[in-house]
Amino acid sequence: MLEKKRDLTHLAGTWTDQETDEFEQNTAEFSMVIPLFFLNLERPTIVCLCGSTRFYDVFSKLNLEETLAGKIVLSIASNRETENAIFAAKTQSELEELKQKLEKLHFQKIDLADEILVVNVDGYVGESATREILYAREKQKCVRWLEPENIPELLKEPS
Numbered sequence: 001m002l003e004k005k006r007d008l009t010h011l012a013g014t015w016t017d018q019e020t021d022e023f024e025q026n027t028a029e030f031s032m033v034i035p036l037f038f039l040n041l042e043r044p045t046i047v048c049l050c051g052s053t054r055f056y057d058v059f060s061k062l063n064l065e066e067t068l069a070g071k072i073v074l075s076i077a078s079n080r081e082t083e084n085a086i087f088a089a090k091t092q093s094e095l096e097e098l099k100q101k102l103e104k105l106h107f108q109k110i111d112l113a114d115e116i117l118v119v120n121v122d123g124y125v126g127e128s129a130t131r132e133i134l135y136a137r138e139k140q141k142c143v144r145w146l147e148p149e150n151i152p153e154l155l156k157e158p159s
Helices: 017-039 053-068 080-088 092-112 127-138
Strands: 005-007 014-016 046-051 072-074 115-119 142-145
Touching: 014 017, 046 053, 046 092, 046 127, 053 072, 053 115, 092 127, 115 127, 127 142
Parallel strands: 046 072, 046 115, 115 142
Antiparallel strands: 005 014
């Protein structure tokens, strides 16, 4: 005689009652353990690196330093070796569209972050990074600088 089957196709097709009961028993302990684990875990600070991609090596160094300091790091998506090949095949309008998508994505990273770290090598802060800094301030994010002695006058906090 065939066992009556429950319709659980949204999970993994059609399971027998026994399979469903085993699944529920095996996962019940996790449904209690996981929330307790997260309740006792402090979330690390999330930092978003902002600045010109021309300083890719500095971004990489800071990513590691901030990670080793116990922070979650959100950064630029860049790989110099493949970047040129990918971008070379795109038209100017495709590049503009891609730039806008990446900029929007970076603003969303700022939204997720507790703070931003501005990669202002030799005081350089480009137009995109300036927009990111102003956006972060508008969202009341902490703004840190790689070179606090080299903050452009326009972007200095009022005293």
